[in-house]
Amino acid sequence: VIAGCAHAGICNTVEHAKRVCGESRVLDIVGGLHLRGAGPQLEGTLAYLKNQNLPALHACHCTALAAKVALAQVAPLQETGVGLRLEYGDR
Template identity: 55%
Template sequence: MAGTLQYIQKQELPSLHACHCTDIYSKIALCRISNLKEVGVGLALEYE
């Protein structure tokens, strides 16, 4: 997880969306380095 966190942090993403398969411990770690958003059923994301 440490390597993944370092990689994500370097990307300077405006937000990060964690799906249902992301466990609570990983979500806690991710929210410490990024603007973590919860993904719900039916959510549609559009990227430019």
């Protein structure tokens, strides 16, 4: 799932993508998660992402450092930047 900036909430965005694609699994989330601070939204997002059992998570802009630290506790957060090349193969 690629999210420019998840204004609708990354959980809502992922669920919509799963419905549209007819797929229950998510291999990666790449993009801004629109998480700027602690609170109920972050806690709910952490619980949701933990249940997704993501093989990878690439959170970037509009995701605060504190949120990235918390995300790294529930998903395999990986470095993201300009020029990053991701390959998924047959999974």
